Amino acid sequence: MKKQITGVLTAFVMLFTQGLFVPAAQAAMVTTDGMVANEQRAAMEQKVMRLMEQDAAAKVLAQNGVTPDDVQKRLGRLSNQELQKLATKADQMPAGGSVLGVVLAVILILVLLDLLGATDVFPAI
Amino acid sequence: MTTLKKGGGRAAATLFLAPLLALMLSACQTLPPPQRADSPPRQTLDVPFIAQDAYQCGPAALGMMLQWNGLPGDKEELVHEVWLPERQGALGIELKAAGRARGLLPYPVETPDALFSEIQAGHPVLVLQNLALKRWPVWHFAVVIGYRDNGERIILHSGTDEATSSHWNRFVRTWARADYWGFVLLPPGELPARVEPEPLLRALAPMQIDALPHWRAAVARFPDNGRLRFGLANALWAAQRQQEALDAYQRTVALAPDLAPAWNNLAYALRRAGDDRGAREAVCRASELAPDSDNIKDSVADITDGNGC
Structure with missing residues (x-):
């Protein structure tokens, strides 16, 4: 019986959290998969936020009335899959060194996060 | 592959083609196999062969890897499992997932050197090749034996x-065009010839079935790695071996004292063992290390009966 419940819980948790830290109401142990997914997520968020710290990025944010805090909050609301997509997109931008590259990458991220109000890429937000 | 037409306007053609030819030649520079391949100079593994049907190289390649592991590798069944009709192909991650679902460890092999190491260790390697151009790819799965x-x-x-x-030279180009994607599929207790702790952790973490012997092998190979020890502890816990799990969590926090999830899980293992005070101390340590984690906040409330740390 217990095993069955654990099985159902595991399936439930996997379905809805995709291996994120598990809410204690369901199971309070952290799975290995959950730890790995969580660390990968944190690394992806950090990558985006580091980009936002650059001078060129700060200008774009200021021009659009967006603070790095807004970006951080939006990132926090993305599912793992959405964040992964965003990170892949951002990776494809040639941000390395060039100011234009940084500006384009930041604009792309803001559009994807729907912070410019231009599109509705992630309707869940 | 490319032939240059001979005949009229040869001088002009040479003039025009010379830079192009130089470019082609530099692109055709031979890539020697790694030195590792010198000893032994030859090796062939005994791997059952399954011929593919139209486009279905993924299920066939996976079937060979499964049969090498002594499991049934019926191609028709695998087609249902991993082949996507709309893509006319299989996805690499699905092949790995299918192996994992059978209790086998898929571990990445992503350099020529690693490829030869695995063959020399007796492990066949499933590789992805791009048989055409980067921009116009023709994907193909094959098994290096x-x-x-x-x-x-x-x-x-x-x-x-x-x-x-x-x-x-020809093979490595097609493999490079697929970003050197490849993997070995290993039975419980066996590890790749070339193995690092973090990729091993990532390869084992999603494993749901028969994970315990893999974790034991991983910990035996890297006894001082706290993160792998955490994986073992969780696998023991999942297998209802609570006393062994408790020991393993304790070893984990000794090896990796900054690993908040390990303190969190140790708290639950201690509580199960009747040590409420130890459980409180452990969960509060987790909370100090990861104050922003919602999971650990919930754990603190749970373990301390809402009293907090």
Whole structure:
């Protein structure tokens, strides 16, 4: 019986959290998969936020009335899959060194996060 | 592959083609096989062959890997499992997932050197190749089963060809165009010839079935790695071996004192063992290390009966 419940819980948790830290109401142990997914997520968020710290990025944010805090909050609301997509997109931008590259990458991220109000890429937000 | 037409306007053609030719030549620079392939200079593994049907190289390649593991590798069944009709192909991650679902460890093999290491250790390697151009790819899965002539020729089960051989130079180009994607699929207790703790952790973490013997092997190989020890502890806990799990969590926090999830899980293992005070101390340590984690906040409330740390 217990095993069955654990099985159902595991399936439930996997379905809805995709291996994120598990809410204690369901199971309070952290799975290995959950730890790995969580660390990968944190690394992806950090990558985006580091980009936002650059001078060129700060200008774009200021021009659009967006603070790095807004970006951080939006990132926090993305599912793992959405964040992964965003990170892949951002990776494809040639941000390395060039100011234009940084500006384009930041604009792309803001559009994807729907912070410019231009599109509705992630309707869940 | 490319032939230059001979005949009229030759001088002009040479003038025009010279830079192009130089470019082509530099692109055709031969890539020697790694030195590792010198000893032994040849090796062929005994891997059952399954011929593919139209486009279905993924299920066939996976079937060979499963049969090498002594499992049934019926191609027709695998087609249902991993083949996507709308793509006319299989996805690499699905092949790995199918192996994992059978309790086998899929571990990445992503360099020529690693490829030869695995063959020399007796492990066949499933590789992805791009047989055409980067921009116009033709994807193909094959199984590398050996090599000869110091690695100058590579031996593959590929498509409808059993133990066909290919020039290293040609093979490595097609493999490079697929970003050197490949993996070994290993039975419980066996580890890749080339293995690092973090990739091993990532390969094992999603495993749901028969994970315990894999974690035991991982910890035996890297006894001082706290993160792998955490994986073992969780696998023991999942297998209802609570006392062993408790020991393993304690070893984990000794090896990796900054690993918040380990303190969190230790708290639950201690509570189960009746040590409420130890459980509180452990969960509060987790909370100090990861104050922003919602999971650990919930754990603190749970373990301290809402009293907090």
